[in-house]
Amino acid sequence: MLRPDVRVDRLSEVTPDLLRSLGVRYALIDLDDTIVASNGDDLVDDAPLLVSRLRAAGMGVAILSNGKPERVARASKLLGVPGVALAGKPFGWAFRKALAMLPGASPATTAMVGDQLFTDVLGAKRAGLVTVLVTPLTEGKLPHTRLARRLERMILEER
Secondary structure, eight states: OOSSEEEEEEGGGOHHHHHHHOSSSEEEEEEBBBBBOOOOOOEEEEHHHHHHHHHTTTTTTEOSSSSSSHHHHHHHHHHOOEEESSSOOHHHHHHHHHHHTTOOOOOOGGEEESSOOIIIIIHHHHHTTTTEEOSSSSSSHHHHHHHHHHHHHHHHHHH
């Protein structure tokens, strides 16, 4: 459950071809430390490019985040995609809510692209989604996130 289907160092490595090779036609993208540094407000340069490429390839895209509504709303507006804030990952209902925003999406045809094993990967796996783990942009702003990062490194090094 904690083994991502794919690991990438940078968001730019997530491409329509990569997702298609995994049987994916839709992508849910995490916000904090995936497309926006947790200690900042600006989208990373790769985020608009990724969304643009996915949409040009006919793929559906939405943001799924445990982050605050104002952060998610801002990123959603900038990227022109729907978003779910305070989602409740890793619980399954969070993923089902996001899937409902993408007409035609199903767990088997959707990837969760995120930076955390314990929310993005675990939750998506339990919900039946494909998982893409991106190296986090920062160590995290909150103490529990920094602790989780240490645990994640230990788990990932074991594999």
